[in-house]
Amino acid sequence: MSEVIVITSGKGGVGKTTSTANLGVGLAVQGKKVVLIDTDIGLRNLDVVLGLENRIVYDLVDVVEGNCRTKQALIKDKRFDGLYLLPAAQTKDKMAVNPEQMKKLCAELKKEFDYVIIDCPAGIEQGFKNAIAGADRAIVVTTPEISAVRDADRIIGLLEANDISDPKLIINRIRMDMVKRGDMMNVEDILDILAIGLIGIVPDDEEIIITTNRGEPTVNDPKSKAGQAYRNIVKRILGEQIPIMDLDKPTGIKGFIINLFNKKS
Amino acid sequence: MFDWSEIKKWFSKETSSKDVARDRLKLVLVHDRTCLSSELIEELKNEILIVISKYIEINQEEFDIHLSKNQEGDGNSMVHALVANIPIKSMKRIVHK
Numbered sequence: 303m304s305e306v307i308v309i310t311s312g313k314g315g316v317g318k319t320t321s322t323a324n325l326g327v328g329l330a331v332q333g334k335k336v337v338l339i340d341t342d343i344g345l346r347n348l349d350v351v352l353g354l355e356n357r358i359v360y361d362l363v364d365v366v367e368g369n370c371r372t373k374q375a376l377i378k379d380k381r382f383d384g385l386y387l388l389p390a391a392q393t394k395d396k397m398a399v400n401p402e403q404m405k406k407l408c409a410e411l412k413k414e415f416d417y418v419i420i421d422c423p424a425g426i427e428q429g430f431k432n433a434i435a436g437a438d439r440a441i442v443v444t445t446p447e448i449s450a451v452r453d454a455d456r457i458i459g460l461l462e463a464n465d466i467s468d469p470k471l472i473i474n475r476i477r478m479d480m481v482k483r484g485d486m487m488n489v490e491d492i493l494d495i496l497a498i499g500l501i502g503i504v505p506d507d508e509e510i511i512i513t514t515n516r517g518e519p520t521v522n523d524p525k526s527k528a529g530q531a532y533r534n535i536v537k538r539i540l541g542e543q544i545p546i547m548d549l550d551k552p553t554g555i556k557g558f559i560i561n562l563f564n565k566k567s
Numbered sequence: 568m569f570d571w572s573e574i575k576k577w578f579s580k581e582t583s584s585k586d587v588a589r590d591r592l593k594l595v596l597v598h599d600r601t602c603l604s605s606e607l608i609e610e611l612k613n614e615i616l617i618v619i620s621k622y623i624e625i626n627q628e629e630f631d632i633h634l635s636k637n638q639e640g641d642g643n644s645m646v647h648a649l650v651a652n653i654p655i656k657s658m659k660r661i662v663h664k
């Protein structure tokens with residue numbers, strides 16, 4: 303059964319595009335047919351995060367205006383079988399697309415793909431309304447900061463008002479050193495406040511920036527914690543029960559050795 | 568294991584910044600969720616004043632109403648409450664007819 307999932311947040315810069323790219327690649331690696339739609343018209347970014355910026359011919363606005371067929375605008379990612387991108391328009395106005403058109407487009411893509419994942423722009427205006435119009439469910443991204451959590455709360459209210467019930471939360475950019483010092487809200491604090499289900503936590507990880515520099519999503523990086531975090535979220539989207547990761551545990555070779563010693567002690 | 572930040576916290580009375588953030592957030596969300604802005608609370612206050620004044624003579628200057636968080640019965644969790652402080656000048660004699 304196909305699903306349309308919108309990745310949204312309210313506040314900008316909390317990791318929607320990063321999450322969309324990583325979850326999309328992760329789902330494709332798991333053998334799913336996935337299309338990612340960038341609805342951030344005027345500020346498109348999903349193309350560069352995915353490393354597909356040189357292959358854009360048509361965009362979302364071309365599709366809804368009928369300048370091309372939907373298939374023509376989809377960019378096939380040659381590295382990951384089954385992964386496609388529908389880029390946002392960069393030079394057009396965000397009013398060029400309306401929620402009705404998005405609903406129609408999502409319904410059309412659902413016939414071809416297992417997952418349609420929508421990267422939502424920041425804010426609660428037209429772009430947000432477009433992004434959620436065709437969605438079956440939503441993932442809300444926040445960071446452990448007061449302003450991001452407040453905006454997430456507002457978004458959760460708006461999703462519910464638009465009949466997208468039971469949204470799931472990603473808490474991104476957690477810094478365990480700060481959490482331990484009592485200088486960053488922890489997972490429990492945030493869940494207590496927002497009162498929604500958690501689908502994953504992602505540590506603040508410089509690998510995100512390094513892999514994004516190269517246009518390669520982190521989800522395929524076996525050494526990085528953020529990559530592991532996204533792989534876990536992918537499995538939860540697919541319905542597996544995976545415990546929330548312990549961000550204190552080191553990963554990779556170093557982690558392997560440390561965990562070996564810890565087990566003995 | 569020994570955690571330096573825990574020990575430091577023991578010696579200082581300062582609340583951790585994340586607790587401050589959490590409490591501020593909880594309060595601001597009560598306003599956001601109920602759409603009760605400060606102006607609306609002021610309106611609410613004025614209406615309550617009119618109703619109460621029918622029965623009791625109150626000290627209008629010191630009449631105060633605000634949203635606040637209180638400890639719940641179990642002492643662990645906080646609940647939000649609309650708290651009113653209404654100093655009474657004198658009870659009016661209500662004549663039942």
Ligand SMILES: Nc1ncnc2c1ncn2[C@@H]1O[C@H](COP(=O)(O)OP(=O)(O)OP(=O)(O)O)[C@@H](O)[C@H]1O
Pocket residue numbers: 311313314315316317318319320321342347422423424474475476504505506507508510511514528
């Ligand atoms: N877990 C993380 N660790 C480190 N850096 C991160 C992490 N997640 C995101 N970032 C960085 O934060 C920045 C913002 O991320 P991103 O573009 O995904 O956010 P966004 O919510 O899509 O922003 P916008 O609202 O502008 O669309 C990027 O530079 C990204 O590399």
Ligand SMILES: [Mg+2]
Pocket residue numbers: 318319320342347421422423
């Ligand atoms: Mg973005």
